[in-house]
Amino acid sequence: xxxxxxxxxxxxxxxxxxxxxxxxxxxxxxxxxxxxxxxxxxxxxxxxxxxxxxxxxxxxxxxxxxxxxxxxxxxx
Amino acid sequence: xxxxxxxxxxxxxxxxxxxxxxxxxxxxxxxxxxxxxxxxxxxxxxxxxxxxxxxxxxxxxxxxxxxxxxxxxxxxxxxxxxxxxxxxxxxxxxxxxxxxxxxxxxxxxxxxxxxxxxxxxxxxxxxxxxxxxxxxxxxxxxxxxxxxxxxxxxxxxxxxxxxxxxxxxxxxxxxxxxxxxxxxxxxxxxxxxxxxxxxxxxxxxxxxxxxxxxxxxxxxxxxxxxxxxxxxxxxxxxxxxxxxxxxxxxxxxxxxxxxxxxxxxxxxxxxxxxxxxxxxxxxxxxxxxxxxxxxxxxxxxxxxxxxxxxxxxxxxxxxxxxxxxxxxxxxxxxxxxxxxxxxxxxxxxxxxxxxxxxxxxxxxxxxxxxxxxxxxxxxxx
Numbered sequence: 001x002x003x004x005x006x007x008x009x010x011x012x013x014x015x016x017x018x019x020x021x022x023x024x025x026x027x028x029x030x031x032x033x034x035x036x037x038x039x040x041x042x043x044x045x046x047x048x049x050x051x052x053x054x055x056x057x058x059x060x061x062x063x064x065x066x067x068x069x070x071x072x073x074x075x076x
Numbered sequence: 077x078x079x080x081x082x083x084x085x086x087x088x089x090x091x092x093x094x095x096x097x098x099x100x101x102x103x104x105x106x107x108x109x110x111x112x113x114x115x116x117x118x119x120x121x122x123x124x125x126x127x128x129x130x131x132x133x134x135x136x137x138x139x140x141x142x143x144x145x146x147x148x149x150x151x152x153x154x155x156x157x158x159x160x161x162x163x164x165x166x167x168x169x170x171x172x173x174x175x176x177x178x179x180x181x182x183x184x185x186x187x188x189x190x191x192x193x194x195x196x197x198x199x200x201x202x203x204x205x206x207x208x209x210x211x212x213x214x215x216x217x218x219x220x221x222x223x224x225x226x227x228x229x230x231x232x233x234x235x236x237x238x239x240x241x242x243x244x245x246x247x248x249x250x251x252x253x254x255x256x257x258x259x260x261x262x263x264x265x266x267x268x269x270x271x272x273x274x275x276x277x278x279x280x281x282x283x284x285x286x287x288x289x290x291x292x293x294x295x296x297x298x299x300x301x302x303x304x305x306x307x308x309x310x311x312x313x314x315x316x317x318x319x320x321x322x323x324x325x326x327x328x329x330x331x332x333x334x335x336x337x338x339x340x341x342x343x344x345x346x347x348x349x350x351x352x353x354x355x356x357x358x359x360x361x362x363x364x365x366x367x368x369x370x371x372x373x374x375x376x377x378x379x380x381x382x383x384x385x386x387x388x389x390x391x392x393x394x395x396x397x398x399x400x401x402x403x404x405x406x407x408x409x410x411x412x413x414x415x416x417x418x419x420x421x422x423x424x425x426x427x428x429x430x431x432x433x434x435x436x437x438x439x440x441x442x443x444x445x446x447x448x449x450x451x452x453x454x455x456x457x
Binding site for chain 2: 032035037038056
């Protein structure tokens with residue numbers, strides 16, 4: 001029988017890590033209102049942000065690690 | 077293929093749009109619709125077109141989205157006017173995504189198809205994210221598989237394949253009541269026909285009137301890259317935020333790159349959000365890149381793609397978001413209009429402008445400015 005891939009095992013195991021949520025949060029829920037403000041959103045406008053990453057990938061040799069589905073290649 | 081490299085990025089763009097919520101933890105993305113007009117203008121190339129996105133939650137645990145994107149390309153870039161004729165073409169892409177929330181775990185799958193007259197790209201992606209430690213930490217990982225087909229205009233027998241794989245890992249951490257940071261790491265592997273069937277390299281040729289001639293470029297059949305980035309966002313003592321980021325990049329073609337970015341976001345009155353940013357990027361050349369090879373077939377691999385040369389660029393960004401008064405539409409509870417303008421200056425350090433003339437290898441170095449405009453409407457329902 002074929003062994004399940006490591007990625008699949010990781011996908012299954014990650015929810016189990018939820019047990020770690022017993023750790024006492026050092027920033028309390030009532031102290032997090034700043035993160036609910038729209039100006040703190042990492043990617044406020046997904047369409048506009050993705051387009052700019054596309055421009056970078058098309059004109060530069062580097063790719064990936066942009067916090068979203070980066071990578072692939074560039075086109076010019 | 078727009079006289080360029082592969083267009084797989086279009087596919088990843090679609091994947092990004094429809095599944096970018098994957099790293100945001102165990103909260104399904106808002107129901108929203110976006111309609112954007114985008115334009116890139118610089119270096120003799122104009123690319124513009126529409127981009128659309130619609131997202132909708134259902135049964136409180138699921139979310140689906142669809143996106144559409146189009147590029148209309150008009151190119152008279154330096155590559156084109158050096159060795160070919162200006163051209164126009166179109167490319168379109170579509171994407172769909174599905175998110176499911178189970179407790180503090182979010183699963184996202186997406187598929188995207190990009191198509192133009194000489195390139196087709198298919199990409200499937202899976203992303204998982206999990207909130208930990210009282211929701212202070214979000215861990216995410218994902219995988220994408222791409223299958224591309226490369227064709228060549230005027231040569232019906234030409235058909236090559238490219239296999240792409242992306243492996244990504246991210247951690248977002250709330251550090252203090254005002255500071256959050258994100259670490260991203262991504263490995264990308266490509267295998268197949270990775271160069272451009274239209275592009276040429278130049279080499280010294282005394283028998284030519286100008287002192288050089290051209291031959292087709294030859295790239296390796298594989299490429300693996302590693303990239304790691306950190307970004308941080310801080311809420312200032314008044315209602316405004318600053319953010320900064322750094323990305324390190326290296327690949328098996330010998331390119332090393334560094335990216336630094338900073339930005340400032342400032343609400344103004346009840347309706348406006350203004351922002352400004354600066355980004356610096358620099359890279360070293362690929363091992364097999366040269367602006368001018370000493371002879372024909374000088375080495376196994378040959379490239380004269382300026383995106384593989386040594387260069388740096390700087391970008392200044394400005395943006396404004398205006399929250400519209402209630403439109404009176406039953407289904408739209410909130411809406412904005414947005415304008416973002418970016419100015420980018422590219423300076424190449426070993427890519428020469430052969431259109432300016434001069435002795436081979438002594439032509440002026442190339443550089444150009446580009447403007448990127450994004451105008452869009454967003455509605456939340």
